Amino acid sequence: MKDRVEFSSSRRRMLKMLGVGSAGFALAACAPRATSTAEPTENVQSGASGASLEQGELSVLLCCATEQSRDLQERFSRDFEANYPGVKVKVEQPPPGTNYFEKLQTLVAAGTPPDVFDMWEGYVAPYAQNGVLKDLTPYIDADPEWKMDDFQPAAVAATSWQNRLYALVRDFYPGPSLFFYNKDIFDAAGLEYPNADWTWDKMKETAKALTKDAKGTGKIDQWGVTYETWFVPWLYWIWSNGGDVFNADETKCTIAEPPATQAIQYWADLALKDNCAIPSTELAALQGAANAFITGAVGMYLGYTWNIADMKAARDQGLNWSTCLPPKANNSGRVFYMHLECWALANQTKMPKASWQYIRDYTVKAIDEFVTLYPGIPLLKDKIDLFLTPEHKEYGWDKIPEIISDPKNIRIPGAGAKWDKIAGLIQSELDLVVIGEKTAEQAMTTAAPLVDQELARSASALEDWSSRV
Template identity: 25%
Template sequence: MRHRTSSTVRVVAALTAAGTALALAGCSGDSKATELDPDADVTITWWTGQADEAESLLEDLAAEFEKDHPNVTIDISPGASSTEELLQKLSAGFASDTYPSISYSFGSWASELESSGRTQDISDKITDPDLGWDEFSEAARATVQPTGDKVIGFPALVDNISLIYNKTVFDAAGVDYPTDDWSWDDFRKAAKELTDPATETYGYEYSVSGSEETTWQFWPHLWQNGGEILSDDQKTSAFASEAGVDALEFLRGMAVDDKSVYIDQTDTKFAQLFAADRIGMMTSGPWQLYDLNTAGTDYGVTVLPGTHGDHQTVSGPDIWALFDTGDVNENYWSYELLAWLTAPEQDVRWNVAFGNLPLRASEIDSPEFQAQVEAFPGLDIMAANNVNAVKSRPTVAGYVGLSEAIGSAISRVLQGEGTPKDALEEAAQKADQALADNN
């Protein structure tokens, strides 16, 4: 299991900017089919954004699809030396009219991809009952429909953050394990009871690096309190509200007043200390379970604590973006490939086999996923927690600047500098400027 870095990527400001021409097969050619002929020979180009084992799994699936559809040739490759480079290559491809049919894309790119005018719109197809569109989480569906208008592709990967607790630390302190109906007050009380300065043991942890790790841990607190990240028109920030101030004050009270929070400036040390039985609780995702099992840590997993019964979490879905190559046959078969790939029968051989959460709720009871649960206890709870991923992080171009602004504010407050209200209002000004500069 690998933690993706999609949330920290700085996106290219203008996808339609001029770029270096790419020698790709995706949409280059002498003629384009304008009338659909599903039996015509067709080549579609697929950038997977993957490497090593993940790429091999997808290549095997592509070969299987080709065998079942002899008229279809799939030109499959990672597309770039790293996933982070795909957006720049897409931008250059749009400028030279030589872009792929399908590309893996971080969810944070979705709005910019749609604004390029090069994506397909499959809105009229997702109502097909056989597609099972409602089986994808709300956050995943929202990410492939970034402006609420077009549906530009399919979910590719889903995750969320859950509450992971260290049973050894709880047992040593004589504290009852968390339950799925815990409130944040229950959480705070337990964190204080778990903290022991003599052994340098902390109840909870929080990253104060100012990165997206800092930011996205805050969004469930904001949402559960009734707050929003952006205004309705997505042009200005909305987090410096009473809901936002209350959420940050709660975390400040734990970190500064209770001193029950390990303040991590590295994004990584907290997980090591948790595995070593020095931290009682952390909020994280499925990528942590491999390391915890390797370390032999005795842990449990449940949903995030809630506010008035709302246990909303945050998710960072990535997508398979579908591009309109101008050839109706290519467009038809690129859609058919993704509809097939994201069906439960194939997803258990891709996401589940690789150690990711299943895309669809119907896969949770599959033998393939249950085998992963046996290897990584708690993975089933994280998969079920996708029902609490009801909102998606913004995909607007200015989100990176917004995230940096509020991440810095959270970091300062949790280290005892300034008040939540002042810090969030200052962050909102910076966030609004970033949003204005990118719109």
């Protein structure tokens, strides 16, 4: 459990604060030109009886591994060396505080990328486009046991570029994935508990009923609902309501269109007009949305996988909570952000067979233990039971496989490495909506042309680079 907390915390910090928009684009200026990947000359098999591999050192670069997951990686690597004599695996993880993608970019620019390395959602396409990643499609096609249909469709969609697979997912999970509720507060109000069929309007109706001056001080001290306002929740709002940030070819920002602005305004108004969500000023005093829920100040909280450990600790202290899937938009849409961890191979690797065999074997041999550390959905469909544990079913996650069978219901935002800067441009305006200084329409009308400029600037610079290589 400690390992889950450490990993989730570091990943959450990177997702919220990692400033790699410019660094990600700088990769385009130094990455080698894309080259075609030759078809493997023999079937790829797992285990000691597999194909003969290149001899030498196989370098593996990890991002956010923790003590337990690093131990798993080392044990797996030693087993791999035993099964494939002549291959020596070197596992490296940047020291704490290091920007992982800047580290990776530096290695790529120097022409010394690791053979195998961590990738995240949103980075696969731009790295593939710039020639950094090896196309894995030929390896899947040549595999005697695997075919693309064996993989979760959403995982394939998130790690593909131009209909070719460029990364192999270890696990993935939706965000926000949980809708926590305080059972004692609901019981005292005589209200039904939330369930997966709830809509935003049902949530709002219930939140209004729960909001009150419980202590008779003339000030609200029990709120109905709370939530964060960084990009994962507001993407869930926008996508679920039928909106999007970009058009289909990601050349224009569409966040100022009604489905997007209406969704943002709806959630902002829970605090500004409906007076049933904790205002941003009070939320800061309560040390954030999760802590507000843990301290009993609010009945419902739109939360995440990484909140579970803290919630369990709070339960031990008397917090009587349960959870279900986040509510649907009023149009019945429910579309999640996709968090994922995946492997990629360097297009420049001198050990392509060994690199492929390493990530293939990990997917088969190590994933059972890996998903006990991180509560995600494995790549292979036939391993879905590793995710559907009794505990996860209690959270309502048994409904997730059916929902995500359509990749449109669990997504990444697009724009590749440009997303971080674009999200920041949008966030600056969205923050003004949350405090009531602008309407969502006004704010997103300001943000959209700024995003368009960034899309055009990055595209122009990439074309210029492409003409010079």
